[in-house]
Amino acid sequence: MSDDEKLVGEFPFLPKQDRAQKKRNALLESGYALFQAKGYEQTTAKEIAAHAGVATGTFYRYFSDKRQLLMSLLEDKIESFLPPEISWVTNDPVSSLASSLESHYNRIHEFGLRRVLPELLLKDPELVGVLKNARTRIHARIYSGLEKAREKGYVWNDLDLDTVSWAIMVIVENGLDQTGHAEKKCTCLEIAKLVCRMVYPPSILEKWRGNTLETLE
Incomplete structure (x- = not known):
């Protein structure tokens, strides 16, 4: 912060x-x-x-x-409640993202004050502003990572990077509830698969399953 x-x-x-x-x-x-x-x-x-x-x-x-x-x-822990930094140029994006999400959700569970934030956000404009700025920084990181992946030809050609970056944030932020409290719990792997299908064409994911990045570069 x-x-x-x-x-x-x-x-x-x-x-x-x-x-x-x-x-x-x-x-x-x-x-x-x-x-x-x-x-x-x-x-x-x-x-x-x-x-x-x-x-x-x-x-x-x-x-x-x-x-x-x-x-x-909460000070200096605000960004820990938001999506983690993700590598979009890796030879196993699904596993890498699933691992990042698991670590992220574990940190939030361990800290334990997530339930307090919604109460504060209703009446604390200053905190709302800080969270908004933090989300903007996270969005910029996701956007930058996707841009690098696009330069290498890994993502869908017609992908609107701004929109999909916000969509990824929403999915990841709500994933904690799905992994922890849903009747049929999602796993971090399922969330990672969903996000990766949004970002990468099937042909790229298929090549990555059996090869390394050098095959695509």
């Missing part, structure tokens, strides 16, 4: 001593646990302090409000 997109603002107090740092860390851990369990709106600063075993006044010594605490947890 760039310096002009910092979401936390100025902290009331930044601890230097170990004891104070432990209290601040306890509040962060408490907020993380409660946001996961109850959601953002249903969690209060008082509850976070009580869960951390400190007074409510101690909470406000380190954080101006619960939003600042949450943004401290």
Whole structure:
């Protein structure tokens, strides 16, 4: 996240001593646990302090409000919620994409605060702007990768790279729900196959299955 997109603002107090740092860390851990369990709106600063075993006044010594605490947890992790960087010039694009998606979805599951974002986006224009900028950067990366693949003659000739880049983002962003909560779960491999069929003609995928990129170059 760039310096002009910092979401936390100025902290009331930044601890230097170990004891104070432990209290601040306890509040962060408490907020993380409660946001996961109850959601953002249903969690209060008082509850976070009580869960951390400190007074409510101690909470406000380190954080101006619960939003600042949450943004401290999210800062520099915003782009981890968005599609990963993908290589479109590889001798096994399906497997490569499936592996990237699996790692991406695992990171999101491990972090665990994905359910909080929709709550915030309804009322936090600043966060909406940061996510929009992050999505624009990811889109540019996908577009650039597809452009390189087109230069080598790997993708469909009539592919609208701008449109398909956004479509890939939507598929990948919604894939987490399909792999985790759908009645019939999709796999990362199935999502990767779908995306690759959008991007590459069958003849290219067929050649890649039995050969290396040198065969096509």
